[in-house]
Amino acid sequence: MTSNRLPTLGFVGIGVMGRSMAGHLLEAGYPLHIYNRTRSKADALVSQGARWQDSPADVAKASDIVITIIGFPTDVEAAYLGPEGIIANAKPGSILIDMTTSSPKLAQQIAEAASALQLQALDAPVSGGDLGAREARLSIMVGGEESTFDQVKPIFEVMGKNIVYQGPAGSGQHTKMANQVAIASGMLGVCEAVAYAERSGLDANRVLESISSGAAGSWSLSNLAPRIIKGDFNPGFFVKHFIKDMTIALQEADDMGLDFPGLTAAREAYEKLAASGGEDLGTQGLYKLYQASE
């Protein structure tokens, strides 16, 4: 690719996040090849000018830069590694960017496999949810070679606002894990605070007036506690995906010799919620556990 024309992009994973992100890239003028497991979800983008491809390998063959955002680490592994994977089929010199929240170790493994074939790989998970994706103001946390990051930064800028290079391969994923670790115990605190307020006979919304802007304040308290009080447990972020993230983080923490009582308690609580049928709720659905004990 030259600096005079926009590189051709590939995008694998047209889900809630991917369809907005790929849409922004298309609007920005990038030639775009796309693939998704469920083809129908890609129809809108195809009608806007994206080129459908029948596999991640085909996307890789057609693109200078391949972006993926696809669910679980096992999906990432399947998409990148092996003879039918993106790495084996990428054009020489391609840049591969996985934006899935996935395992730091897998990100390092992908970067090594890519590097062995003269490809460059970045791990670049995001936060900001479907709304952040739609409004192109995702936070993007990037691991890999810094020179590669510099090359594709304009592409990140089409999808996000807070774009930070965090270090070598895996660092993007590690940063996202730190993010999830902070959220996990925080959600316990928010649910317990609302449960305490309700059970002690207070008006929970009035309690939020007192506590949201001080030392107890948090994004979750301001944004999710009001939904909890209304009984709205619809997903911004799914319980099942959060459990995936907490499981990766706990494994990594364990490997680093760290004991995390907060994260352990949070994952235990979410597993309990999932076991009782709550895996497709939003993360604020954790509150149901506290209602159950009423």
Place this chain on the structure above:
Amino acid sequence: MTSNRLPTLGFVGIGVMGRSMAGHLLEAGYPLHIYNRTRSKADALVSQGARWQDSPADVAKASDIVITIIGFPTDVEAAYLGPEGIIANAKPGSILIDMTTSSPKLAQQIAEAASALQLQALDAPVSGGDLGAREARLSIMVGGEESTFDQVKPIFEVMGKNIVYQGPAGSGQHTKMANQVAIASGMLGVCEAVAYAERSGLDANRVLESISSGAAGSWSLSNLAPRIIKGDFNPGFFVKHFIKDMTIALQEADDMGLDFPGLTAAREAYEKLAASGGEDLGTQGLYKLYQASE
């Protein structure tokens, strides 16, 4: 008291919080009688015009409205109840305001004892710390009769900004407990996120750049995580006081039939920290536990 002259105030407890709060009342022109266990801490206020009294009872005898902010529930109990207490010695029609973070049940007990003698009592704990007290922008959470609250609201407005009536006696304390409950697990999350970032080799400050403004964001992450990273464990809020609050909250939760895994894990961690000599650290000192496992 009439609406034409300012009522005479009593203030018991001239600590880090009390000296700023009493100072604002004095500057606002209220006649002020004060008492503190350690007299020397009251010297500055006396030189500014406050009248020293030798006991809480003497303060009560001299005042229309008595304000207290004094450490532990046992101190509150001693100051209010019994023959030498504020209630037994208050002038007819006095209003008694306890601003200590204390037990909701004790607040209800004090309100009943006061009411039996035609006195009015409010529980009105605060958040915002020493800085909030100094800058007169405390959050004040008030329980008791609403008509009493209306009468003394101008006094609260001299000391705070976010002043919310929460309900009958004990509701102020319950609100403060909900505040502490949200903070407790949140601090676990902040410490674990920073520990994760440091141990995985990331630049923790750069991680904060990525995660502080999103869904993981919180007052603690923005204000205490940077101190943790610098190794600054000086008290904004003391570990020993936080343990007191969490102990009250857990007891109340237990009485209400609520199981709080986050709060339980947080108190356990803080007890461990205190047992290893950390009770006079700031709450962010919890991070030392995660360093210890390095």
